[in-house]
Amino acid sequence: MVIIDWLRVNWLNIAVPVLVFFGVFSISLWLRRISYNALERWLKERKTEINTIIISATRGPFLHWFLILGAYIALQVSVLEPQWKSLGGRILASIFIAYFGWILIRLSRELIHLYLNRAKVLDKAIVATTSITQVTIIVIGVLILLELWGAPMTPILIIAIAAILITILVFRDIFPNLVSGFQLTQQKQIKTGDLISLKSGEGGRVEEITWRNTRIKTLEGNIIIIPNNKLMQTTIINYGKQPKVATEPFEFSTRLHLKELTGLSASNLSQLASRLKEVPDAVVYYHTHSFVEEYQFLTPEPTNDFALWVQDALGYDILAERLASIDTFEFPTVGALRQMITGVIQDFLAQTSNEREAPLGNEFHFIKSISIVMPTPYVAHDLQEFVNILRRVSIGSLYFHIFEARLRLQRVTNDFSLWLEECLGEKELAEQITRLDPYNYTMENLREIIIQLCEKRL
Amino acid sequence: MNPTINVKDYEPIVGKSYIEELSMLAHRLSGKTVLNINSTFAGGGVAEILSRLVPLLNQLGVDVRWQIISGDTQFFEVTKKLHNALHGKVEPISDDEFSLFLETTKGNLDQIDFSGDILFIHDPQPVALIAKKGDIGRNWIWRCHIDISHPDSRVWEFLKQFVINYDAGVLSSPNFAQELPIRQFFAPPSIDPLSDKNRELPAEAVGSVLAKYGLNQDKPLILQISRFDWLKDPLGVIEAFELVRKNFACQLVLAGGTASDDPESGEVLEKVKERAGGNPDIHILDIPPGSDIDINALQRAATIIMQKSLREGFALTITEALWKAKPVVASAVGGIPLQVKNKLTGLLCHSIEGAAYALRQILANPDYGRWLGHNGREHVHQHFLITREIRDYLLVFLTLERKEDFINL
Numbered sequence: 001m002v003i004i005d006w007l008r009v010n011w012l013n014i015a016v017p018v019l020v021f022f023g024v025f026s027i028s029l030w031l032r033r034i035s036y037n038a039l040e041r042w043l044k045e046r047k048t049e050i051n052t053i054i055i056s057a058t059r060g061p062f063l064h065w066f067l068i069l070g071a072y073i074a075l076q077v078s079v080l081e082p083q084w085k086s087l088g089g090r091i092l093a094s095i096f097i098a099y100f101g102w103i104l105i106r107l108s109r110e111l112i113h114l115y116l117n118r119a120k121v122l123d124k125a126i127v128a129t130t131s132i133t134q135v136t137i138i139v140i141g142v143l144i145l146l147e148l149w150g151a152p153m154t155p156i157l158i159i160a161i162a163a164i165l166i167t168i169l170v171f172r173d174i175f176p177n178l179v180s181g182f183q184l185t186q187q188k189q190i191k192t193g194d195l196i197s198l199k200s201g202e203g204g205r206v207e208e209i210t211w212r213n214t215r216i217k218t219l220e221g222n223i224i225i226i227p228n229n230k231l232m233q234t235t236i237i238n239y240g241k242q243p244k245v246a247t248e249p250f251e252f253s254t255r256l257h258l259k260e261l262t263g264l265s266a267s268n269l270s271q272l273a274s275r276l277k278e279v280p281d282a283v284v285y286y287h288t289h290s291f292v293e294e295y296q297f298l299t300p301e302p303t304n305d306f307a308l309w310v311q312d313a314l315g316y317d318i319l320a321e322r323l324a325s326i327d328t329f330e331f332p333t334v335g336a337l338r339q340m341i342t343g344v345i346q347d348f349l350a351q352t353s354n355e356r357e358a359p360l361g362n363e364f365h366f367i368k369s370i371s372i373v374m375p376t377p378y379v380a381h382d383l384q385e386f387v388n389i390l391r392r393v394s395i396g397s398l399y400f401h402i403f404e405a406r407l408r409l410q411r412v413t414n415d416f417s418l419w420l421e422e423c424l425g426e427k428e429l430a431e432q433i434t435r436l437d438p439y440n441y442t443m444e445n446l447r448e449i450i451i452q453l454c455e456k457r458l
Numbered sequence: 459m460n461p462t463i464n465v466k467d468y469e470p471i472v473g474k475s476y477i478e479e480l481s482m483l484a485h486r487l488s489g490k491t492v493l494n495i496n497s498t499f500a501g502g503g504v505a506e507i508l509s510r511l512v513p514l515l516n517q518l519g520v521d522v523r524w525q526i527i528s529g530d531t532q533f534f535e536v537t538k539k540l541h542n543a544l545h546g547k548v549e550p551i552s553d554d555e556f557s558l559f560l561e562t563t564k565g566n567l568d569q570i571d572f573s574g575d576i577l578f579i580h581d582p583q584p585v586a587l588i589a590k591k592g593d594i595g596r597n598w599i600w601r602c603h604i605d606i607s608h609p610d611s612r613v614w615e616f617l618k619q620f621v622i623n624y625d626a627g628v629l630s631s632p633n634f635a636q637e638l639p640i641r642q643f644f645a646p647p648s649i650d651p652l653s654d655k656n657r658e659l660p661a662e663a664v665g666s667v668l669a670k671y672g673l674n675q676d677k678p679l680i681l682q683i684s685r686f687d688w689l690k691d692p693l694g695v696i697e698a699f700e701l702v703r704k705n706f707a708c709q710l711v712l713a714g715g716t717a718s719d720d721p722e723s724g725e726v727l728e729k730v731k732e733r734a735g736g737n738p739d740i741h742i743l744d745i746p747p748g749s750d751i752d753i754n755a756l757q758r759a760a761t762i763i764m765q766k767s768l769r770e771g772f773a774l775t776i777t778e779a780l781w782k783a784k785p786v787v788a789s790a791v792g793g794i795p796l797q798v799k800n801k802l803t804g805l806l807c808h809s810i811e812g813a814a815y816a817l818r819q820i821l822a823n824p825d826y827g828r829w830l831g832h833n834g835r836e837h838v839h840q841h842f843l844i845t846r847e848i849r850d851y852l853l854v855f856l857t858l859e860r861k862e863d864f865i866n867l
Binding site for chain 1 (some may be wrong): 473474476478479482483607629632633634635636637638641642643644645790791795799800818833837840841849850853854856857860862863864865866867
């Protein structure tokens with residue numbers, strides 16, 4: 001009875017807020033239909049994937065937010081005491097802020113995942129970006145709530161700013177790397193598996209791009225870890241993905257040499273011919289190849305030591321010309337080359353009556369070439385790596401694989417051609433290099449020509 | 459040696475791969491100790507090259523040490539005589555002096571700590587230390603820095619009895635090779651491109667040195683750097699210059715020093731000054747020892763550098779000139795033809811007239827001079843820098859016990 005009496009007296013005080021509440025609710029249903037239809041049409045026209053995410057994340061909450069709004073307006077039009085209205089309003093506002101924030105966090109997480117995954121950004125970078133966004137939303141939400149409930153803001157703001165500054169200091173090295181990592185991958189500058197070289201001369205295959213560093217395996221097999229922001233600041237040549245991989249890698253060796261003095265000398269042609277027959281192959285090899293190594297800067301290079309000595313010390317120009325014209329490239333072995341040289345000298349001797357003597361101090365000294373071969377850390381698995389290594393190996397390495405492989409190790413051709421044909425199937429390229437007469441080029445020219453031939457194939 | 463110089467500082471000059479190869483060789487020597495023994499820590503070419511080589515080899519990771527023999531004045535007078543005799547000069551050396559040499563060596567055998575796996579003995583003064591090989595074994599190498607192409611036979615026979623017990627010899631020129639039962643390797647001397655005598659100099663520094671010596675910066679400059687010694691033929695240089703000056707406006711600089719241990723040098727200097735007379739285009743400069751930057755500047759300022767010696771060792775002054783990309787005119791004596799390949803890396807001559815002709819060719823054709831200079835610098839770059847000498851020594855140490863012609867390390 002008491003309730004009925006109370007309602008009879010206060011029905012209008014109750015009816016107005018209730019009507020306002022349902023009125024707002026009805027409007028929200030109508031608004032939702034109109035706005036979501038419009039939104040769906042708009043998103044559909046743009047063929048974007050975010051429509052599902054935005055619509056599914058907000059359709060339900062949209063109604064709930066209007067329920068809260070309805071309750072708030074109803075509260076304000078009620079006849080409650082102002083302090084109760086204020087308290088109720090703040091509670092409703094707090095619920096709204098928390099709810100809105102939660103939805104915003106969900107939405108941001110899904111949108112960040114969608115966009116960054118599409119940009120092929122690293123997982124760790126996605127997680128970091130999501131976390132930063134979520135923390136930012138929570139901090140803003142908490143600050144609004146505190147403001148709402150009248151908490152003293154100045155110390156809180158100071159603490160928040162201090163926390164932000166500390167965070168920036170702690171992550172000052174990480175953040176630029178993170179951003180750089182993002183740029184590197186988003187702009188597709190480099191990808192895992194790419195062969196790159198840096199301005200500093202280092203280079204190799206990209207093994208992994210983490211959110212802070214990029215790991216590169218060098219051509220020597222070493223691992224270099226470069227902070228992403230450093231990588232962004234340097235010039236990178238990206239040779240792209242691994243081309244055809246060789247069935248067996250090419251292991252570069254280098255060849256150094258010692259000159260051993262035999263103590264043997266010649267002061268006339270007869271002595272030269274006679275000594276030439278008895279000295280080891282390594283002596284003949286030295287005197288027919290020393291010019292290749294010793295005069296790399298001259299184009300065309302001087303001829304073999306025998307021709308030079310015969311001309312300079314003995315003054316036999318015709319014989320010098322004949323000796324100089326012997327094409328070393330034609331001979332498969334040092335023995336065959338030796339036979340040719342001694343034959344030419346003996347032919348000349350047979351037609352000469354008065355032999356000339358070299359002036360004192362200008363005798364021909366027989367020198368032996370001792371080759372010392374060492375493996376280098378450079379290994380090529382494909383043509384691109386081969387070219388990159390070829391650019392940086394020493395002249396000794398080039399010399400070994402081209403000259404010594406053929407004449408001293410009795411291989412059918414130079415090592416490069418053998419590998420290119422047998423392990424990479426590059427028959428035509430191999431033949432092109434085989435056909436080069438290395439005696440007609442300086443070592444640096446030879447290096448450049450081989451690189452150019454290979455690059456045409458790339 | 460400048461203590462701040464590091465082996466990596468040579469990378470821009472010889473290339474990264476060269477230094478990498480040195481490191482690879484040095485790595486293979488890890489665990490071994492190389493002991494250098496010579497007669498002095500300071501003064502003379504051997505001490506100078508060791509003071510550069512030892513720190514660089516240690517930086518590469520090779521345990522290289524350096525000791526000297528001790529001896530009184532009489533001992534070093536005897537070794538000086540041995541040195542001259544090996545150069546071909548007839549020296550009266552008595553049996554007592556040979557005995558003194560052996561006695562001092564015996565004292566050194568007791569004093570020196572021979573803790574090394576490879577004993578690298580430099581020049582004739584400590585050569586007889588090989589006697590220790592019978593007790594301690596190990597590898598012994600004799601590094602002969604001097605010209606022994608025409609040694610006094612008595613002195614050579616005396617020294618040979620020690621040399622033949624070494625495992626190998628290292629010589630500076632092919633014509634120094636002797637008939638010996640041991641292996642002889644060829645490793646020419648070298649210059650250090652980072653030393654004061656060879657490093658790059660700014661144009662102002664060169665200009666101030668020219669001003670200091672009162673030289674005309676606008677007139678072609680022909681230069682011979684050598685101590686005042688008849689064997690360097692300073693009068694022949696003046697004569698060749700006078701032949702050239704008839705047709706070309708140029709100036710001659712004869713720069714060098716007088717050695718305190720060579721009483722003749724003062725006399726030579728006086729004669730040279732007398733011969734130059736009052737010719738304002740001939741400058742005779744008596745440069746004190748240690749004036750490396752002055753010498754460097756003079757070489758860089760020169761149009762042509764001469765070395766018209768009558769007899770010569772290796773002639774590192776030519777190496778220095780070539781390194782500065784200067785066209786050179788030099789006599790075909792000693793180690794000069796190893797460096798100057800006629801008409802390729804410089805011009806060789808055999809007479810005063812020949813020298814004058816070569817000077818004229820270059821003065822009349824500056825482009826030809828530049829081409830020769832460029833080739834000369836490349837030649838030194840490849841064969842006569844300190845990094846090559848380091849490499850040669852490392853290779854000798856590593857392959858001492860390998861007799862093959864083709865060695866896989």
